[in-house]
Every structure is written in C-alpha cells, then in structure tokens.
Amino acid sequence: MGNNLRKDFRWWAVSHHTKYLQKKIMDEVQKKPTAEKDEENMQDQEENAIVDRLFRSFEDLEKAIGSARKTLEERGEVPEEVVARLNSYDTILDKQRKLAHRLCENIKKGDWDEVTRQVGLINGLSGMIRDDARAILSSLSLNSDDEVSTDKMHFC
Secondary structure (H helix, E strand, O other), rough: OOHHHHHHHHHHHHHHHHHHHHHHHHHHOOOOOOOOOHHHHHHHHHHHHHHHHHHHHHHHHHHHHHHHHHHHHHHHOOOOOOOHHHHHHHHHHHHHHHHHHHHHHHHHHHHHHHHHHHHHHHHHOOOOHHHHHHHHHHHHHHOOOOOOOOOOOOOO
C-alpha cells in the first residue's frame, strides 16, 4: 500500500513541479531584451530550455495521472466520481498544452501581456489538479488506516 501512496505522491509532486517551471518561464520572459545580439541568442536558448522543461513536465504529469489511475483501479471499489475526476485531469492537461503552444508563439512575438495571462492560466489549471489530487490523496491516506474494514472507501 505504501508504494501506491508514494506513486500518487509523485504524481502530485510532478503537478507541483509544473507550477515551478511556469514561474521560471515568467521570470525569464520578463527580462528586458538587450541590444547585443549574443545576449538575445543566449536568452532565446534559455527560454527554449525552460519551455522544453515545461513540455516535459506535461509528459511526466500525464504518466503520473496514468499511474494514479492504475493504482486506484487496483484498489477495487473506486467511486465513479473519482474516476471522472481523474479523467478531467486529461482534459486539463490538454488545455495546458494548448496554452503552452500559444505561450511559445507570444514569447516569439514579444507579447508579454499575453504571455503573463497564459502563464497565469496554466498555473491556475495546475493548481486545480494539485488541489484535487491532494484531496484524493488525503482520502486515500485516511482509508488506508481502515484497510481491515469491509466498508466502501470514502472520497472527497
């Protein structure tokens, strides 16, 4: 049981890490462009690296969602509401990816107001997943103490 909770916690941690990467993007894109071409190229490379990490974090989050889904399936009697919540994470993740693509376009255009708005939206979506995952993990932790019980598990 402990391994499954650790997997679920890693899933939550990946979600939390996504927020960190998004903050790093904002820190990088808000830097003032310099007149020197070398510094611009270096900044472009840094922005690309941060955006690449953002997309990799989406892939990690997708794997974590799959792992959490598998863990819950192995537990047995999981309410449909919880399965629906996990399925909604896929939709949220898809929306984050679309926003990240638009974010890249706006970084290239230098439309910093739109970049700021999109990073805020991505952060908000990550927060939704993170908060819901915490609620599910909390419920799993409470229910793991009562494994001897034959009652159905209760989820938030």
